[in-house]
């Protein structure tokens with residue numbers, strides 16, 4: 799995952815962009831645009847200067863972003879050690895209430911033992927963590 803994510807919606811749909819214009823528009827280096835070209839961002843044709851269609855460019859960037867997503871199904875929390883959603887070890891989850899109705903769920907990864915965290919609404923715990931023992935800790 800890059801340190802800085804681009805916003806695909808900065809690209810205008812009905813415009814064409816040169817490599818430098820696209821780099822300026824998205825706040826990246828022009829080599830990043832060339833890297834995208836190697837990764838599948840199609841130019842309008844093979845001629846110079848290389849031009850990119852705004853609509854195709856936005857679709858390419860949005861597809862890249864959504865392909866990186868790892869949505870957590872119910873009963874799992876994203877583990878930064880494994881880089882994928884994992885079930886809590888021993889079925890134990892701890893809920894630390896925050897402000898209002900929300901709080902943090904914390905559990906150990908079943909695969910690697912890393913502490914995993916997930917934001918949750920207190921009323922939604924039963925839906926997010928079905929069949930798991932959620933221990934609610936009082937704020938100190």
Ligand SMILES: [Zn+2]
Pocket residue numbers: 877878879880881884907908909910911912
């Ligand atoms: Zn893990």
